[in-house]
Amino acid sequence: MARSSDKRERLLDAARTLFHTQGFAQTTLADISAASGVPLGNVYYYFKTKDELVEAVAADHEAQFQQFVEELEAAEPSPKGRLLRYLATIHEQRDSLKSHGCPVGTLCLELAKAGAATAEKADAVLRLKFDWLEAQFRAMGRDDASFLTERLLASLQGSALLANALNDCDIICRNLHWSRQWVEAL
Amino acid sequence: MARSSDKRERLLDAARTLFHTQGFAQTTLADISAASGVPLGNVYYYFKTKDELVEAVAADHEAQFQQFVEELEAAEPSPKGRLLRYLATIHEQRDSLKSHGCPVGTLCLELAKAGAATAEKADAVLRLKFDWLEAQFRAMGRDDASFLTERLLASLQGSALLANALNDCDIICRNLHWSRQWVEAL
DNA sequence: GTCTATATAATGATAGAC
DNA sequence: GTCTATCATTATATAGAC
Numbered sequence: 257m258a259r260s261s262d263k264r265e266r267l268l269d270a271a272r273t274l275f276h277t278q279g280f281a282q283t284t285l286a287d288i289s290a291a292s293g294v295p296l297g298n299v300y301y302y303f304k305t306k307d308e309l310v311e312a313v314a315a316d317h318e319a320q321f322q323q324f325v326e327e328l329e330a331a332e333p334s335p336k337g338r339l340l341r342y343l344a345t346i347h348e349q350r351d352s353l354k355s356h357g358c359p360v361g362t363l364c365l366e367l368a369k370a371g372a373a374t375a376e377k378a379d380a381v382l383r384l385k386f387d388w389l390e391a392q393f394r395a396m397g398r399d400d401a402s403f404l405t406e407r408l409l410a411s412l413q414g415s416a417l418l419a420n421a422l423n424d425c426d427i428i429c430r431n432l433h434w435s436r437q438w439v440e441a442l
Numbered sequence: 443m444a445r446s447s448d449k450r451e452r453l454l455d456a457a458r459t460l461f462h463t464q465g466f467a468q469t470t471l472a473d474i475s476a477a478s479g480v481p482l483g484n485v486y487y488y489f490k491t492k493d494e495l496v497e498a499v500a501a502d503h504e505a506q507f508q509q510f511v512e513e514l515e516a517a518e519p520s521p522k523g524r525l526l527r528y529l530a531t532i533h534e535q536r537d538s539l540k541s542h543g544c545p546v547g548t549l550c551l552e553l554a555k556a557g558a559a560t561a562e563k564a565d566a567v568l569r570l571k572f573d574w575l576e577a578q579f580r581a582m583g584r585d586d587a588s589f590l591t592e593r594l595l596a597s598l599q600g601s602a603l604l605a606n607a608l609n610d611c612d613i614i615c616r617n618l619h620w621s622r623q624w625v626e627a628l
Numbered sequence: 629g630t631c632t633a634t635a636t637a638a639t640g641a642t643a644g645a646c
Numbered sequence: 647g648t649c650t651a652t653c654a655t656t657a658t659a660t661a662g663a664c
Binding site for chain 4: 261263294295296297298301
């Protein structure tokens with residue numbers, strides 16, 4: 257019938273996963289086709305170009321984070337408690353972060369190097385996270401909220417990179433443990 | 443004559459620069475050929491494959507760091523002074539770090555995602571830096587030298603990534619300023 | 629050692645039947 | 647909306663003259 261199937265979502269899921277695990281450049285449309293079960297030629301019905309696909313993936317990361325924030329803010333009124341819960345969710349992703357880095361951070365780096373116009377879409381996701389974290393620090397009464405956010409995000413992104421290169425997940429764990437105490441002491 | 447010209451070094455320089463600015467996957471051998479002035483077919487006389495080229499680039503990063511360390515250790519006997527000078531050299535590279543990230547860190551990420559065997563060579567460079575930094579902290583009498591190194595390196599790598607994505611070089615500067623005070627207070 | 633021409637393979641994208 | 651077949655391009659790599 258005329259109603260669109262779930263093919264678009266399956267393509268998006270496959271692309272998001274493969275861009276994370278293999279990188280954008282290394283992932284071919286044939287890979288995405290195979291992983292999603294959507295024939296290669298049909299991919300272009302949903303996404304006219306590979307760039308359009310990665311923009312949709314970035315938008316998906318953004319939507320997922322916004323949904324995460326909504327649920328978190330509904331469940332936890334205290335900004336400090338929200339930050340601690342945020343760190344807890346990152347801890348849950350530690351294995352994936354160690355194996356492939358941050359899905360958003362590594363995508364930003366790769367698209368920036370490619371000189372792609374799509375880099376802005378990925379950067380916007382990171383900025384969204386930045387702004388939300390900053391808002392929490394500000395709600396805690398810190399007027400150095402921006403700087404605190406820089407330190408926290410840099411520490412998270414950097415420890416994911418180090419854990420990946422040095423093949424040691426504990427680097428993420430130790431950093432998160434330290435960050436948690438740091439937030440609690442603020 | 444039979445003696446090898448400087449072509450190999452010109453190829454290596456071009457590759458190191460292009461892998462940093464464009465990424466490994468986005469850089470074609472034609473790019474390297476054009477940037478170095480060495481005809482495409484001749485590239486293969488010096489490097490049989492693209493993988494061999496990136497291994498040589500990683501080895502070059504390693505050699506450069508080792509030379510930097512030698513000079514630094516000769517000029518500065520104090521481990522704390524060495525760390526502060528190390529931070530100063532990073533500050534000099536701030537524009538490049540903001541535009542393209544850390545040449546070693548981003549290469550590690552990209553090769554890891556590509557699943558390339560060459561990733562180990564890049565990882566070894568980062569590990570070398572890790573070990574040297576750790577040795578300085580240890581020489582300062584810190585038995586938590588490894589953890590301090592993790593925090594410092596993660597902070598440096600992460601702030602380069604953030605500066606790149608958020609297009610703000612000051613993120614690196616503020617982080618370095620903070621790291622300098624942190625080292626001084628140890 | 630050097631370089632031109634080209635083989636080979638892979639990939640993004642399209643045409644067009646159904 | 648779906649899918650097969652294929653085009654056009656690009657990239658790694660090689661062959662072989664000089």
